[in-house]
Amino acid sequence: MLNFVLFGPPGAGKGTQSEKLIEKYQLIHISTGDLFRSHIKNQTALGQKVSALIAEGQLVPDGITIDMLEEEVNKSPNAKGFIFDGFPRTIPQAIALDEFLEQKGTSISAVIALDVDQEELKKRVAQRQKESGRVDDQADKIQKRIEEYFTKIIHVLPYYEEQNKLTKINGIGSIEGIFDELCAVVDQY
Structure with a gap:
């Protein structure tokens, strides 16, 4: 089973690249x-809690995120593999993901980090907000999320680097060029 974590700050291109990887590898x-x-x-009870946290620019607690993720994985028992986008955000989440996958007889194959500088991220997210109208892309909220990534979330990378699972890719360039680099990593597994 191929399991990848696609890592990067808001606006790095994780969603765009994930779509291409899904199509090519059936993940x-x-x-x-x-x-x-x-x-x-859908205004679920969880959605109301998450909404309040996101409105404040805070991370959703690990327990809620992990339960939701496990539920989603369990919906697809015959999957060829998964691309985890936006998770894990903390070392406890990374450990919980490893333990959960181990129980299922699999593991994370690789972690691919898209490196994009903060100025480029701001431009991309401003453009995305114009096109999609996502409420979480408002300037003040997105700046807080970008800062959260560079001050807290990025500290998960050494966890995977110690396992020799981390590959960094320059996230600035053509969508196809970045995709080719991602495929070169995936094709190793």
Whole structure:
């Protein structure tokens, strides 16, 4: 089973590249952001909690995120593999994901980090907000999310680097060029 974590700050291109990887490798994409937005849209109890946290620019607690992710993985017992987008965001989440996958007889194959500088991220997210109208792309909220990534979330990378599972890819360039680099990593597995 191929299991990848696609890592990067908001606006790095994870969603765009995930779509291309899904199509090529028949993997299932699990985006915690998409899961959160779905719960918010459907106004579930979880969605209401998540909405309040996101409105404040805070991370959703590990327990809620992990339970939701496990539920999503369990919906696809015959999957060829998964792309985890936006998860894990903390070392405890990374450990919980490893333990969960181990119970299922699999593991993370690789972690691919898209490197994009903060100025480029701001431009991309501003453009995305114009096109999609995503409420979580408002300037003040997105700046807080970008800062959260560079001050907290990025510290998960050494966890995977110690396992020799981390590959960094320059996330600035053509969509196809970046995709080719991602495929070169995936094709090793």
